[in-house]
Amino acid sequence: MAAQRAMLLLIAVVVGTVAAQTQSPYPILNISKGQPLPVLPQIQPNASGWLSLNMQPATIMGPGDNTSAEDPYIVYTGRTYNQELIAGVIRVMQGETLRLEVCNNLSASMQTTDGEKTTYGTHTQPMTTGGISVFKDINILANHLHGFYGNPGTDNVPCDPLPEGGPCYKGDNIFADIEPGQCNYYQYDFPSVASPGALWLHPHHHGSSSVQTHTATVPVLLEVNPNGGLDPLSSDSCVTANMKQFFPADHNNEIILHIQSFMFAVYDDASQNIQNATGPIDDGYITNVVGALPGDALCCAGPEPLDDGSGGTTWEGVGDTGPDAGDSFSALPFYTSGVNADFVTVNGAYQPVINMDAGKVYRWVIIEAAIMKWVHLGFDKPGCVMGIVSRDANYLNQIPRLADNLVIAAANRVEVLIQCDAGSYQLQSGIGKTFTQDPGCGSSHCDVYQQVVATVEVAAVAGAAPVPADPFGSCTPALPAYLYDLRDPYLNATQKNEIIPATGNNGLMNFTNPQVPGPPSSACALNGMTYQDKNAMQEIIGELHELSLWNINVHPYHHHTQPFQIVDLPDGVDSDLNNGSWRIGDWADTLELPNIGFQAIVRWIPGPIEITGTGYAVLHCHILPHEDEGCMMKTQILEHAYMPDPTPTGAHSQGGKAGLAIMVLILATALIGVPVVMYKKKKARKAAEAEAAEQSLVRNEYGASAGRTQSTAFPSAV
Structure with a gap:
């Protein structure tokens, strides 16, 4: 087929x-x-x-x-x-x-x-x-x-x-x-x-x-x-x-x-020479990455703009990518329109038509699978009512949350209920007076500016009443145990200093600040360092973890294996001024907050082990060119005990062979030294286990008194 x-x-x-x-x-x-x-x-x-x-x-x-x-x-x-x-x-x-x-x-x-x-x-x-x-x-x-x-x-x-x-x-x-x-x-x-x-x-x-x-x-x-x-x-x-x-x-x-x-940005010879001297830049990313990888046979072929019958090409000098002249293969993608250098497709189609019936409530499942830009979606005129149900497969604490537009970062997924009056609407991104989520942003990290992402045609239905201001009602959904609320100040006051890992790579994820310790980097970095196989951030199953995330106004933060909860926006906006896209208390696995603050504090509790097991994962900026450039950190999920930090299985392209040698050396050293160390630390370990058990009781007591419609303890079986 x-x-x-x-x-x-x-x-x-x-x-x-x-x-x-x-x-x-x-x-x-x-x-x-x-x-x-x-x-x-x-x-x-x-x-x-x-x-x-x-x-x-x-x-x-x-x-x-x-x-x-x-x-x-x-x-x-x-x-x-x-x-x-x-x-x-x-x-x-x-x-x-x-x-x-x-x-x-x-x-x-x-x-x-x-x-x-x-x-x-x-x-x-x-x-x-x-x-x-x-x-x-x-x-x-x-x-x-x-x-x-x-x-x-x-x-x-x-x-x-x-x-x-x-x-x-x-x-x-x-x-x-x-x-x-x-x-x-x-x-x-x-x-x-x-x-x-x-x-x-x-x-x-x-x-x-x-x-x-x-x-x-x-x-x-x-x-x-x-x-x-x-x-x-x-x-x-x-x-x-x-x-x-x-x-x-x-x-x-x-x-x-x-x-x-x-x-695909349009480049001439002069701009290409600048890129060759400075390395790839973000704007027109695919053009640049191919320029950085010369001779890629899986790239580009294309004619010059077709003749419109006027004796010349439709637009002289616009859209010529330099070496891509005539019907040929080149080192750069062929892109002829300088007007729309970036564009999006929906289900593989450009500006498709979404057909709906008036009076019917639809459930839109939006997957933002872009490699960089966010979309800021809204309609060109009144007549449709939207309500957010979940983000990143995590139900909101109260559903649905009414919103007149949606900020959706690269990698986010959003489910919304939507009902419209009969008529024709444009679904737009980053256009119009209400779409000013980050008006000063001049980077390719910004939102997609596209007058028409899709057209929504809503057919009239006999007897369909006009859409009310709140057509859905609201309710408090049942949430799983791993999404229980971690915002309580009691947890912050009694456990913050004790259970947040204290190793060098924990506690602060700063994407671009050059003042943090570590080797200098001109690229996007975490705590000033680009990706390395060692120094994994440790995640202890059953313990409360907290990260302070900086510069997430343009850098979407993504955490593998399980979501995190927004517990504070120190310099942000937690109100309808953000049009309901994000609120303190929401859960996500990818977070970008354009124009409402540079910092967010997030929490999660890894586990339980029956579900997550142990092993290695990563966290990174989900501007994927930045991830490739090293804006990523390895994480290690542990079960209440320190483990050696070998290279994850299959990581050959990331220095795996060297990591394997290091792992063998570590294991050999451990076989010699561990018995002595274990004997000396036996009493300390027992004390730590007793303290962990006590803290577990505190967490269970907290969960039992939280009063939410969810399980208050991790399930013992999948």
Whole structure:
């Protein structure tokens, strides 16, 4: 079926005037414009029960016709899953297991645009020099299930059953490389207590995550299991409010909006020379990263702007990327429109049409799968009412929260209820007097400015009443134990100093401040340091952790394995002035707060071990070019005891061989020295265990008196 679809697309393009000038050995994917919103197909398992994602090249064209500067037009060969802009949607229930096969069908070596043969696909052959935190290894793949609450998959627990054909990881092991011609397998065990909502899959190899994620993302929807799963709408409050009417089992009111961004700046020879001297910059990221990786054969081909019949090209000198002249391959993406240098697609379409009926309440599931920019969504006129239900698959404390616009950072997921009067509306981003979330921001970290993200056509329905100011009602949902409220000042006063880890990399995540201790770095850094295999931030299961996050007005902070709660915004705004997008008390796994403050204080309690296990993960800036440049830190989940800090399994591209040697040395030293140390510290350990037990009793007492509609202790079973 996929091959037939690709062939039909190829035939459709070949007969067009644009494709007549463009030759590509790969399937061609047309970005449509102004057509009905594509419905994403559900990805089905193969005969062995595994869902398959195959990274393969595909040439992306459109959405304009290359004869006008009013619409963007690109010709770009990207690395895609299953040779689609979006391979489909994955659905899984609480308490179930997602078995995923991820294969890398890219080439290990390719002939470059200058005729040389270069190895792109092994960790021993980076695309450029400069250490582990550079743009490199662009044909090496790694996998991440963003938003997964569970095991990081680095503790070598075997999958059950074991697949045939490649290594399998029981959890979200982002360190396991998938080199060209290889497949990795992943077993994701979803606990029955996991909060339902939207997650997403994307590449996560350090050095190539951004260039791959640009065109390879898949939404994953975790749904309530009626046979024993935690249902947030089962609380007495939500039952009384009849909130479940807006969440039908057949999803007949569900609309998935999977947003991707394309960032191609138009460069001339002079600007390219500046970039070559200074290194990649953020604006027009994909153009820059390809410029930093010369000769990438999976990049670009394209004609000059087509003749409109006037005797010359439609716009002289605009959109010429320098070396990309005529029908040729070049070192830079071909981008002809200088008017819309950045644009977004929804479900793989440009400015699609969303069709709805008046009077009906819909549930929009929005996945912001961009590599950098946030979107600031709102309507061009009154007539629609929105209410936020959850962010990052975490229900709000009170649902829904009415909002007239939505700030959604790269990697965020938002579920909203929406009802509209009959009419035609524009869904816009960053446009108009009400969309001034960060008016002074001149960086590519800022929001997408796009007059029309989508058109919403709401058909009149006989008897449909006008939308009231609050059409949904409200209720307090039932939340799982790992989302219990950590804002209580009693916890802050009695436990803050004792249980926040005191190692050098804990307590402050400062993305760009050069005054913090550590080696100097001109790139985005955490506490002044770029990524390294050592010095992991330790997360102790069952203990309260707190981080003070700085500079998150333009840098989205992401924490793997489980979410965190916003407990304070010291210099921020916690009111309707922020239009309800974020509030103190909300839970998230990715946080960016444009224009409402530079700092946030967040808390979480790792565990329980039955769900998260132990092992290694990361935290990082989710501007993925910054992650590739080193704005990332390793974390280590521990069970009340110090463990050696070896390199995570599969982390070869991040210095894994050196880490393995260090691990062997550490273990050898431990075998000699641990018996003596353990004897001397026996009494101290017993005292620490007694203190931990006492603190556990304090936490349980707090939870029992919190008065929230949720479990007050971690479940003992998944």
